[in-house]
């Protein structure tokens with residue numbers, strides 16, 4: 001085969017793959033609408049919340065950067081068997097999470113996952129953070145900074161850590177390590193209105209990488 005022909009076949013294949021990924025994402029977007037997911041989640045960035053009222057009016061977390069935030073296998077599995085992530089009900093500081101999230105059948109979960117994984121943020125640089133039980137990251141998470149006061153994390157005792165933030169138990173399967181770092185570095189891009197403090201200025205860039213690697217190692 002002439003190299004030119006091989007190349008154009010490769011290009012055609014690539015185009016076909018890209019087109020089918022787009023088609024799956026489009027089917028997923030339609031399923032997302034049909035499933036009433038839009039009642040509680042918005043999927044177009046950038047972040048819309050300006051005031052605390054905007055945040056309190058939301059009935060579920062924003063998903064416009066879902067493809068940067070989540071790991072695909074976790075997302076597809078969770079949509080079929082959603083277990084509480086936030087120990088407290090969304091936007092509440094007192095009520096327990098009722099654990100009543102809509103449940104999807106496998107086919108809808110797959111196509112909606114295609115759609116959600118296509119939603120990415122350019123504030124997330126890829127390939128920067130490798131999960132690691134870094135001693136410095138551990139020290140920051142458990143002692144130097146108040147992270148563990150708000151977040152559950154895995155230890156020998158099943159439920160160590162606070163309840164006001166999302167549980168970070170299983171964060172290594174759920175979250176993209178690079179997103180964790182981007183979230184600490186560019187918190188306002190993702191959460192213009194938030195309860196979690198901004199750590200820019202409190203943590204050096206290196207320390208943010210250590211703590212992101214540490215959180216990304218949580219089983």
Ligand code: HEC
Nearest residue numbers: 035036037039040059060061083084085086090097102112
């Ligand atoms: C009545 C409101 C409501 C509806 C409808 C709803 N969700 Fe949710 N969703 C939530 C809440 C609240 C959470 C947070 C759950 C938790 O933390 O345990 C959530 C969490 C999620 C998450 C994880 C987000 C994160 O940042 O942790 C995904 C993904 C998701 N929903 C997708 C969907 C899809 C897909 C549909 C449609 C089939 C849907 N949701 C319908 C309220 C809703």
Ligand code: HEC
Nearest residue numbers: 145146147150164165166180191194195196197199211215
């Ligand atoms: C005062 C409580 C508080 C402290 C301290 C805190 N967080 Fe958070 N964190 C939250 C809350 C609440 C959220 C959910 C989003 C929001 O409203 O900011 C969150 C979100 C997160 C998320 C995203 C989780 C998800 O599923 O969306 C990560 C990762 C995270 N925090 C890591 C950390 C790390 C690392 C530290 C310490 C350097 C820390 N947090 C300190 C309350 C806190």
